[in-house]
Amino acid sequence: MTAENVLRALKAVSAGRAEDAVLSVRDLSVRFRLRGGRTVEAVSDAGFDLGAGECLALVGESGCGKSVLASALLGLLPGNAETSGTALLAGPEGAAATDLLAADEKTLARTVRGRRVGLVPQSPAAHLTPVRTVRSQLEETVRALTGTSRRARRRAAEDAAGRAAFPAGHLDRYPHELSGGLAQRAATALALIGDARLLLADEPTTGLDRDLVDRTADELRRHADDGRALLLITHDLAAAERIADRVAVMYAGRIVEIAPAHRFFGPAGPRHPYARGLLDALPDRAFTPIPGMPPELSALPEGCAFAPRCPLATELCSTRPEFTADLACHHPEHPRA
Amino acid sequence: MLELDTVTAGYDRRTPVFRGASLTVAPGESVGLLGPSGCGKSTLARVAALLHRPDAGRLVLDGTEVTAWRHRAPRELRTAVGVVFQQPRTAADPRLTLADLLVEPLRATGRRAEAAARLAELAPAVGLTPDLLGRRPHEVSDGQLQRACLGRALALRPRWLVCDEMTAMLDASTTAALVAAVETYREETGASLLAVGHDRLLLRRWCDRTVEWQDCLPAEERP
Ligand SMILES: Nc1ncnc2c1ncn2[C@@H]1O[C@H](COP(=O)(O)OP(=O)(O)OP(=O)(O)O)[C@@H](O)[C@H]1O
Ligand code: SF4
Ligand SMILES: [Mg+2]
Numbered sequence: 001m002t003a004e005n006v007l008r009a010l011k012a013v014s015a016g017r018a019e020d021a022v023l024s025v026r027d028l029s030v031r032f033r034l035r036g037g038r039t040v041e042a043v044s045d046a047g048f049d050l051g052a053g054e055c056l057a058l059v060g061e062s063g064c065g066k067s068v069l070a071s072a073l074l075g076l077l078p079g080n081a082e083t084s085g086t087a088l089l090a091g092p093e094g095a096a097a098t099d100l101l102a103a104d105e106k107t108l109a110r111t112v113r114g115r116r117v118g119l120v121p122q123s124p125a126a127h128l129t130p131v132r133t134v135r136s137q138l139e140e141t142v143r144a145l146t147g148t149s150r151r152a153r154r155r156a157a158e159d160a161a162g163r164a165a166f167p168a169g170h171l172d173r174y175p176h177e178l179s180g181g182l183a184q185r186a187a188t189a190l191a192l193i194g195d196a197r198l199l200l201a202d203e204p205t206t207g208l209d210r211d212l213v214d215r216t217a218d219e220l221r222r223h224a225d226d227g228r229a230l231l232l233i234t235h236d237l238a239a240a241e242r243i244a245d246r247v248a249v250m251y252a253g254r255i256v257e258i259a260p261a262h263r264f265f266g267p268a269g270p271r272h273p274y275a276r277g278l279l280d281a282l283p284d285r286a287f288t289p290i291p292g293m294p295p296e297l298s299a300l301p302e303g304c305a306f307a308p309r310c311p312l313a314t315e316l317c318s319t320r321p322e323f324t325a326d327l328a329c330h331h332p333e334h335p336r337a
Numbered sequence: 338m339l340e341l342d343t344v345t346a347g348y349d350r351r352t353p354v355f356r357g358a359s360l361t362v363a364p365g366e367s368v369g370l371l372g373p374s375g376c377g378k379s380t381l382a383r384v385a386a387l388l389h390r391p392d393a394g395r396l397v398l399d400g401t402e403v404t405a406w407r408h409r410a411p412r413e414l415r416t417a418v419g420v421v422f423q424q425p426r427t428a429a430d431p432r433l434t435l436a437d438l439l440v441e442p443l444r445a446t447g448r449r450a451e452a453a454a455r456l457a458e459l460a461p462a463v464g465l466t467p468d469l470l471g472r473r474p475h476e477v478s479d480g481q482l483q484r485a486c487l488g489r490a491l492a493l494r495p496r497w498l499v500c501d502e503m504t505a506m507l508d509a510s511t512t513a514a515l516v517a518a519v520e521t522y523r524e525e526t527g528a529s530l531l532a533v534g535h536d537r538l539l540l541r542r543w544c545d546r547t548v549e550w551q552d553c554l555p556a557e558e559r560p
Contacts, residue, residue: 060508062507062508063478063480063481206506209374210536235509238538278509283542287542289514
């Protein structure tokens with residue numbers, strides 16, 4: 001064990017991880033080095049636990065680092081990325097946990113991606129194998145998992161397609177013959193057919209109409225209810241409200257609040273001013289945008305990154321608020337009456 | 338005034354995407370067209386934006402019938418319409434800076450001289466800072482790129498706007514900001530709007546009225 005690994009292990013013990021967590025993330029940071037010496041701080045000090053049967057929604061403005069976080073957990077970041085922190089994935093039935101951030105590519109490719117961690121990617125078209133039909137990709141996944149008979153594989157493939165609202169008549173098509181919405185559903189079917197304990201779904205409902213959004217969200221929820229953990233990355237707050245147990249809000253690469261979904265969407269509302277602003281922008285609420293734009297992740301301010309747009313900012317906010325008790329803000333709002 | 342009168346359109350004559358669709362948008366009015374995934378809304382939006390020639394039926398823009406074009410609609414008509422699509426990544430030329438992207442329609446129509454002045458008006462209207470204007474599409478987020486695509490659609494001061502799922506991949510705050518930018522433009526110019534999508538809450542809040550896709554079709558074609 002290298003000194004670095006020992007340090008990681010010690011940190012994990014002292015971080016107070018939930019015992020039954022399927023995934024336990026601490027201090028996850030991702031930096032992209034750009035030419036000219038600039039650094040993009042895409043994710044900073046992210047931490048959360050995700051238990052069996054639980055759905056955590058990760059929400060936040062476009063470009064705030066949600067997809068980078070998911071890619072980091074799967075070791076799918078490009079070469080100019082530097083990752084630090086720990087992400088412990090519980091081992092199968094009592095086996096030791098795997099630190100996804102420390103695992104080598106061989107381990108990730110052979111035992112993690114698609115097996116212990118499933119992914120519904122944000123751009124499904126790029127994720128499907130172009131030279132094979134949807135049916136053959138589904139059946140192949142079943143074979144790799146269970147090696148069942150041909151008939152059983154066929155049934156499992158059709159069943160998963162049905163659950164993802166992928167029309168059976170399109171199963172024999174190649175990915176390039178699918179519309180964006182269909183490719184999305186094919187990717188969801190592929191994730192549902194797997195048996196991964198942890199599922200990362202990155203915008204799984206983009207481009208779908210409300211009925212299909214609801215159906216897809218419900219299927220993902222059912223998948224989690226069978227004892228799996230679900231991280232749902234989404235802009236669709238209605239979908240998050242429908243199926244999430246907790247909501248994590250990300251702003252400029254940091255998780256700034258984690259709240260139970262019923263409080264977040266209920267009358268009490270979130271406590272972080274950014275989270276409140278995001279909800280107030282909804283068309284069935286005030287429909288007012290948060291003024292200004294998110295900061296550049298390559299030129300973040302010293303203090304709270306939301307300060308230039310925050311109605312509650314004071315001098316105090318020029319030092320960065322710690323993330324404690326599921327919140328990072330110097331002047332959190334009190335639950336609305 | 339835009340009138341689609343029993344329009345049939347598709348990508349292959351034998352199997353049209355829809356048959357006999359009719360829809361009217363009055364001057365200055367905003368209409369939201371709601372329909373399920375894959376029903377043909379985007380094809381209709383492309384017809385309304387003069388980007389796709391219908392196979393049958395009439396398209397009337399401010400009293401002029403514009404259905405009879407062959408490969409491309411006449412320029413003076415095309416430039417009267419501004420269009421924003423769902424996917425800014427596929428809609429934006431990756432080699433241009435956002436500033437160039439915004440004023441590209443002016444250059445394309447030989448009005449290069451106006452570009453600087455128009456850019457100075459457009460950039461703040463869609464919420465783009467000078468720093469962002471200097472970057473290329475791969476260096477900005479989807480939300481920032483979509484702001485640029487909206488700016489480009491407004492560059493020639495169209496009388497008529499078509500937004501096809503403009504905000505489908507955006508967060509709530511960026512969505513509200515882009516809608517506000519469209520509405521400010523419409524207040525200033527009296528332009529009409531056809532917004533296509535499946536977000537009922539959004540289109541009801543945004544538009545003067547909403548139309549269900551099946552109500553555009555003749556009874557025998559309704560799904
Ligand atoms: N390979 C890369 N090199 C440099 N910067 C990158 C790279 N990939 C992503 N980024 C930057 O990291 C930040 C986070 O990107 P990410 O894709 O995670 O956003 P997101 O929250 O998923 O956004 P969206 O909601 O639009 O999907 C962005 O500022 C992006 O520009
Ligand atoms: S720390 Fe200050 S600036 Fe940041 S969100 Fe809280 S009140 Fe606003
Ligand atoms: Mg993303």
